[in-house]
Amino acid sequence: MIKLENLSKSFGDRLVIDNLNAVIKDNQITCISSASGAGKTTLLRIIAGLENQYTGSVSGVQKVSVTFQEDRLFPWLTARQNIEIVSDSAKTQTLLKQMQLTNEADKYPNELSGGMCRRVSLARSLAVQSDVLILDEPLKGLDTELKEKMYSLILENSKSKIVIMTTHETVDVARLADRVISFSSNGFKVQKDIVFDVPKNQRDEKVVLEYIELIKN
């Protein structure tokens, strides 16, 4: 369980997160939602240990793995090497296969399409044994068919982890999340906290549409 207590963060005079208190539960995919630029990525960076200048406390974070909003691949390494750099070759091979990147394994990032780079970046974060998995817009730029495969892959690799995800696609939230927390643009205050009760592997189209409506309203 991740506990955020009295968390505040400002950039110069701009207070981005104002005294946030929240709990993110174990074995759940928690989706964080807010308007662009409200502070989602800042919060994720604090949880990942990439921001030092903040007040309040974050507890319960041990080993983190991150899919960054940008792919952040090493341009001098191939797709395979980009995953292998954080994992072993067997796990890398499995993930390349699952991500449908076997034929692209030995290509460099500048030889891959945007969607392929995204999948390599996602694979890298899934390749690591971690307690907390942060997915910042993990399915950005992927088509519907690929997304379907990625949903099951994310679900399979997120068991017994705390997963925190951001996405602008409500359908991704309805398919993957156990819980959605909406934050305001002003001070990042909790506006909505929705828990989805239908298990993720049992959500049919009707449930997904219901959830989408719930998120939108």
Added chain:
Amino acid sequence: MTTSTTTLNLKLKSALKKLLAIAFWIGIWQVAYMIVQQEILIVSPAQVVMRLFELIQEKDFWHATLLSLLRIMEGYLLAVVIGVILAILTTKISFLYDLFYPVLSLIKATPVASFIILALVWIGRDNVPMFISLLMVLPIVWSNVSAGIIGVDKDLLEVAKVFGFSKVKTIVKIYIPSILPMFLSACTTGLGFAWKAGISAEVISVPTFSIGTQLFNAKIYIETQDLFAWTLVVVLLSVIIEKLVVTIISRLGGRRGVSNDKT
């Protein structure tokens, strides 16, 4: 037509163009020789080649060439090593940057002749070419490698932090590949500088055996044929060494990929 055949044709075409350009300028040289007709001012290309052929049969030719090569390369390699160490230290410790920046800027701005004359007084004639090569290459390596270190992608360093890379892994997997292109470009640029400055230093300091000494003698005794032949040696050696370094470098830096983000 296959891709490899097309590539071969393109390479042949490019080589042919270069050869034609060289032939054109040799032709101009020959015409100039025929017009001037004063061997004290200009000798013919054929005379130079013949003189060079005579020279390479002399033991002293190889002695002078080898010693010049050794002195200049010694200075060059020392500059590369010291330049890299200085770049690491000055980018990590701001006090050292403040301390060394004026000195390295001064070296860049000072005419090489001033250093050659000073070095002649300080360290003796045989070491001047090595010292001058070092001095000319050092600021280039330092500034390029420093720029490489400063320009390392902070996003990738965050990836290293998140995934718990050790310091050594961060250096090997991020810093070195990031800096390599800048380092290699400094190595190739520096080579030309080292060679030209080193030979100039030899001409002024006149060490016992050296290409520069031979050029100096040719000037003193107005041996225009020798002057041209030794200059040709300098040019040929410069081309050969540069090709050699570029080959080593392109093998070392045989990596691909430039852009990071596509999305």
